[in-house]
Amino acid sequence: MNSFIILRSSTAAMHAVKILRKENIPASYTKKVTSRGCRFGVTVNGDPEEICRVLRKKGVYCVEIKGGGMLK
C-alpha cells in the first residue's frame, strides 16, 4: 500500500527522493492538499516508519505520515 510522507518543503521532498533512490527504495515526489494546507513529500511503497528512519539518519525529518499515522 502506498503511503505519503509529508516533508516540510518541496526542497526537502526532492532531497528525500534522492536519498531513498540511492537506498534502492522507490519514492516519488508528490504534492498533496490536506486539511492543513499544501504539503510536499514523497509517496512510498513500504514501511513508512522505517523509511522515515532512513531519512532521519540523513538529516531529513518527516513531518507526518498519511496512511500510516502521525510520527511521534
Next chain:
Amino acid sequence: MIYLDNAATTYPKPSGVIKAAERALYDCGANPGRSGHRLAEETSRQVYAAREICAEFFGAQTENTVFTLNCTHALNFAIKGVCAACGRPPHIITTDLEHNAVIRPIHELARRGLASYSIAKSGKTDSELIRNVAGLIRRDTRIVVMTAGCNVDGRITPLEHIAEICAKRNICLIADCAQAAGVIPVSLSDGINIICAPGHKGLYGPMGTGLLLTDGKYPLKSIIQGGTGSGSESAEQPDFLPDMMESGTINTPGVIALGSGVAFVKAKGIKRIYKHETEICRAVTEGLKNNRAVKIYRDPLTERYLPVVSFNIVGVPSDEAAKTLSDNGFYLRAGLHCNFLAHKKLGTLGSGVYGTVRLAPSVFNTAADAFKFVRFINKTYR
C-alpha cells in the same frame, strides 16, 4: 571588443549556461515548488539539482542554500535577518573595504535604532586588519560583515582568521563574496557562518541570480514574506530554509543556468581560474609599471589580491579615460564602483580624483587581450 568589466558581471557566459537557460525556458516552464503536475515536478527537480551543486560548491547543506536575486539581496537578507533574530539591537563590525551592499543595510539599521556599528580600518596588512577587527569587539557585538575581497583594489581579506576570532566570541561572520566566489576558494568549512554571493560574476550565471548559504548556527528571520508553496494554511512565514527566505516565484531559468555556471567553474578549477586571471592582471601591471602617466592602486605590503586592477591616468578623470578606452574597443568600468569607503581609503574620493578605472578579466580573456590593452595605454598616455 575586449571586455574587461567582469567584476561587474562576467561576459560572455559559457555556452552551457546559455543552453541551460534556454532549455529551462523551453522545458521547465512550470512553477517549481508550487504545483504537483509533471512539468512542475520536473522544474522542481532541475531547481533542486542547481541548489545541490551550489550547496556542494560552498560546503553548505542543500536546504541551507537560498536563491536570491543578487548578492545585495543576499547581504540584506543575511545582515537584517540575523540582526532581527538577535532580539536586542546588536553591535555590528564591518571594514573600510566594504561595498555599499554591506554598509548601506548596516547604516540603515543603525539609523532606525535597530543596530549600532563600527568600521575597522583595514590598514595595509592582514595582521593590521585582524587586530583592528578584534579591537572593536564589544560585549554586544553579534555580527561581523566582511568582504572576502575588495571590489575596488582586489585586496583579499584574512577571513579564516577573522572566523576563528568570531567563533570564540559567538559572533556571526557574514562574508560578502561578491568578487571572490568562483575565483578563490570560499567555504562554510572555513568557519564563515553565512556566505553571500552573486550568481552572475565569478559563478558565470545570468544576472538576476544570487546565493545565501548558511551553516545554520545563527538563526535568521525573514525580511520579506509571501507565498512559498509550503505552510499555506497559516499567516506565519515558514521558519525553515530555504522557504523562509524564498518568498515568491524564484528566477527559475536563472537558477538552473547558475547551476550550469557553477558546474563550469568546478570543471575549470578555481586554482586554474585564479592563476589565469592573475597572470593577465600581472601582465597589465608589469606592462604599465614604467608609464608615469598611469597610477596603479596596489600596495606592495598587501599580501594577496583578487584579479582586479584599479588605476588612473594622471590628470584624466576616470570616466573620461574609460570613455576613451570604450571608443577604442576596451570595456572597463570607471567611477566609485559602489564603494566609497575603499575609495576614501585609496585617496580616490575627492581632492581632484574621483574614482578609478577598474580592469577585471575572466576565464575568457587571454594574454593577447592584456598585451593589446597595455599597448593602447602606453601609446595613448605617456
